[in-house]
Amino acid sequence: MDKFTVHTGRAVPLRRSNVDTDQIIPAVYLKRVTRTGFEDALFHAWRANEPGFVLNQDRFAGASVLVAGPDFGTGSSREHAVWALMDYGFRVVISPRFADIFRGNSLKAGLLTVMLAEKIVQRLLDDIEDDPSTEVTIDLIERQVRWTGEVHDFELDDYTRWRLLEGLDDIGLTLRAPEYIDSYEQSRKPWLPALTTR
Amino acid sequence: MGKTLAEKLWEGHLVHTAPGEPDLIYIDMHLVHEVTSPQAFDGLRLAGRGVRRPDLTLATEDHNTPTDYTLPLLGTSSIKDDVSRTQIETLRRNCAEFNIELYPMGDVEQGIVHVIGPQLGITQPGMTMVCGDSHTSTHGAFGALAFGIGTSQVEHVLATQTLPLDRPKTMAVMIDGELAPGVTAKDVILAVIAQTGTGGGQGYMVEYRGSVFEQMSMEARMTVCNMSIEWGARAGMIAPDQVTFDYLKGRTHAPSGADWDAAVEYWHTLRTDDDAEFDAEVTLDAAAISPFVTWGTNPGQGAPLSGSVPDPADYVEASDRISAEKALAYMGLEAGTPLRDIKVDTVFVGSCTNGRIEDLRATAEVLKGHKVADSVRMLIVPGSMRVKAQAEEEGLDQVFTDAGAEWRQAGCSMCLGMNPDQLAPGERSASTSNRNFEGRQGKGGRTHLVSPLVAAATAITGHLASPADLVKS
Ligand code: SF4
Numbered sequence: 001m002d003k004f005t006v007h008t009g010r011a012v013p014l015r016r017s018n019v020d021t022d023q024i025i026p027a028v029y030l031k032r033v034t035r036t037g038f039e040d041a042l043f044h045a046w047r048a049n050e051p052g053f054v055l056n057q058d059r060f061a062g063a064s065v066l067v068a069g070p071d072f073g074t075g076s077s078r079e080h081a082v083w084a085l086m087d088y089g090f091r092v093v094i095s096p097r098f099a100d101i102f103r104g105n106s107l108k109a110g111l112l113t114v115m116l117a118e119k120i121v122q123r124l125l126d127d128i129e130d131d132p133s134t135e136v137t138i139d140l141i142e143r144q145v146r147w148t149g150e151v152h153d154f155e156l157d158d159y160t161r162w163r164l165l166e167g168l169d170d171i172g173l174t175l176r177a178p179e180y181i182d183s184y185e186q187s188r189k190p191w192l193p194a195l196t197t198r
Numbered sequence: 199m200g201k202t203l204a205e206k207l208w209e210g211h212l213v214h215t216a217p218g219e220p221d222l223i224y225i226d227m228h229l230v231h232e233v234t235s236p237q238a239f240d241g242l243r244l245a246g247r248g249v250r251r252p253d254l255t256l257a258t259e260d261h262n263t264p265t266d267y268t269l270p271l272l273g274t275s276s277i278k279d280d281v282s283r284t285q286i287e288t289l290r291r292n293c294a295e296f297n298i299e300l301y302p303m304g305d306v307e308q309g310i311v312h313v314i315g316p317q318l319g320i321t322q323p324g325m326t327m328v329c330g331d332s333h334t335s336t337h338g339a340f341g342a343l344a345f346g347i348g349t350s351q352v353e354h355v356l357a358t359q360t361l362p363l364d365r366p367k368t369m370a371v372m373i374d375g376e377l378a379p380g381v382t383a384k385d386v387i388l389a390v391i392a393q394t395g396t397g398g399g400q401g402y403m404v405e406y407r408g409s410v411f412e413q414m415s416m417e418a419r420m421t422v423c424n425m426s427i428e429w430g431a432r433a434g435m436i437a438p439d440q441v442t443f444d445y446l447k448g449r450t451h452a453p454s455g456a457d458w459d460a461a462v463e464y465w466h467t468l469r470t471d472d473d474a475e476f477d478a479e480v481t482l483d484a485a486a487i488s489p490f491v492t493w494g495t496n497p498g499q500g501a502p503l504s505g506s507v508p509d510p511a512d513y514v515e516a517s518d519r520i521s522a523e524k525a526l527a528y529m530g531l532e533a534g535t536p537l538r539d540i541k542v543d544t545v546f547v548g549s550c551t552n553g554r555i556e557d558l559r560a561t562a563e564v565l566k567g568h569k570v571a572d573s574v575r576m577l578i579v580p581g582s583m584r585v586k587a588q589a590e591e592e593g594l595d596q597v598f599t600d601a602g603a604e605w606r607q608a609g610c611s612m613c614l615g616m617n618p619d620q621l622a623p624g625e626r627s628a629s630t631s632n633r634n635f636e637g638r639q640g641k642g643g644r645t646h647l648v649s650p651l652v653a654a655a656t657a658i659t660g661h662l663a664s665p666a667d668l669v670k671s
Contacts, residue, residue: 031281031284031285032236033236033237033240033284033285033288034236034237034240035237035240035241035244036240036244077348079237079348079349079350105350108350109350159218159219170350170354170362171245171247171353171354171357171358173362174222174354174357174358174360174362175357175358177214180213180214180222181213181224181250181358181359181360184213184224185224185359188224188226189324189460189461189464190457190460191453191457191458191460191461192226192322192325193226193227193319193320193322193451193452194253194254195252195253195254195255195256195299195451196253196299
């Protein structure tokens with residue numbers, strides 16, 4: 001997992017609330033067997049059916065921050081939703097409120113989900129719509145979001161912040177101290193089942 | 199204060215614990231199937247990681263496999279659906295690359311992941327077991343801590359043989375007394391779910407306690423633990439006893455010789471202490487449980503077979519009322535209809551809930567000397583190739599085909615619409631599986647969850663029925 005310290009990039013305004021995971025990535029894409037390459041799946045229905053959809057607008061091309069209405073990521077717990085956002089190039093999603101499971105999945109995978117008050121998100125949406133070249137800085141060290149003339153603190157627990165700063169996914173964390181596993185394995189009961197591997 | 203069985207299992211697998219962090223738990227056995235594993239293996243490759251303990255990892259093919267192929271068959275040409283075939287082929291490649299034992303379609307050991315673990319003696323008391331599959335709770339029947347996990351957790355276990363987890367709370371389900379004749383484990387668990395609701399067990403490791411469970415066979419206990427997830431429980435378990443030990447003795451991976459004696463001595467300690475306390479308790483009266491069937495679109499929407507389709511207007515909670523209204527609309531049912539009057543097109547006996555040899559024996563017992571109604575298609579699908587072989591040795595397959603039922607190869611089959619065994623839109627089934635969600639058995643299909651005894655009687659009469667109804671008519 002890549003370390004996340006400070007990220008600055010342009011942003012896409014997604015003025016929709018209750019964006020559920022089925023809209024983020026439709027169920028048909030869950031049949032794939034890879035862990036990457038889901039960028040084409042992201043918001044597939046909207047991109048295919050709405051020519052004016054924000055991701056179809058050239059002026060927002062190459063943005064790396066997604067700004068959305070409240071309750072982003074509701075619905076089924078598919079981890080693919082996070083993968084699709086990251087594969088497309090997003091490093092941060094900003095919303096007034098996230099669905100719990102989606103938020104948990106995103107922070108584990110290294111996609112920073114930032115909660116700001118609804119009226120602040122509204123101003124950010126207005127600003128990036130007025131000027132798509134607006135650069136938004138998400139500073140995890142200071143736990144701050146900054147853009148032209150605006151500075152706002154956001155909350156994130158110390159443990160999650162530290163993991164993201166260090167770029168440690170769950171596996172990386174566990175493997176920092178493999179001696180615990182080694183020593184536990186010494187104490188396992190001798191009769192426990194094991195398969196012969198080739 | 200003493201400890202509950204769940205607490206003993208949890209504490210016995212603590213690799214590391216620190217304040218403010220989740221516990222790191224050791225996993226004794228990791229079961230793998232084709233649906234939830236591909237991205238986990240891909241994740242390992244992307245990060246340049248390996249599988250820590252291939253010897254504690256076992257893979258099988260079950261969800262996507264067709265059940266009507268002819269043996270011998272080890273290729274994948276019988277799988278017509280591209281996605282299904284890709285998933286199976288990917289599993290085969292991953293197992294070869296990471297050196298993991300795999301039982302492919304057509305292998306003597308192949309079968310539904312939750313059926314093969316116990317039958318190989320791989321599922322033992324005191325173990326922790328996980329699988330990227332919500333019905334992993336099945337293995338709790340042996341006094342193991344077993345639960346389903348998501349794909350990123352599958353990757354975590356492959357890489358480290360551990361999982362970081364917050365410790366769930368504990369709950370006891372207490373059922374004492376005697377079950378009436380014809381009342382099975384399936385009826386018991388459906389009654390539990392109807393009482394607690396589908397979210398009643400959320401956040402709990404549940405221990406099923408009381409004489410009803412003590413008197414059950416291992417296979418019946420598996421049926422109960424299997425459906426723990428259907429009322430939201432993190433895991434379900436039953437303390438091991440002589441029934442457990444007798445079942446295990448002599449199985450391929452069970453301990454033997456001096457190991458066996460040491461194991462049994464240890465297994466005897468796996469009980470909830472008399473002075474232990476559960477965070478919550480649910481009690482049911484055994485005598486009040488009768489054959490149970492579902493009428494709605496979640497496993498909690500069930501009622502005794504002798505009852506009728508409920509009237510949504512009778513529900514106090516608005517959310518229950520709305521969900522009942524939606525369920526009746528989807529199921530095409532009218533409030534007040536006696537459940538026995540509901541006609542079905544299809545009867546499915548199988549799945550990790552009721553696809554074991556005892557289930558097939560019970561089904562055969564009822565079917566013997568009868569014919570499946572002309573209007574009904576009956577599928578009988580063994581949970582594993584070993585179950586299939588055993589059934590054929592006992593001549594059960596003959597009873598099934600004589601009655602006009604179809605006898606298949608092992609797999610998940612009609613439990614879920616991922617392989618060719620599916621309901622057509624609007625078709626109605628009586629099914630021994632575990633989920634009656636909309637579209638679970640095929641798009642637009644309507645599912646009534648039942649026990650094998652009810653399934654067999656229903657196949658004969660063409661409407662929901664129990665074996666007792668056959669005698670009357
Ligand atoms: S039989 Fe059904 S519930 Fe069991 S593992 Fe297969 S699909 Fe899942």
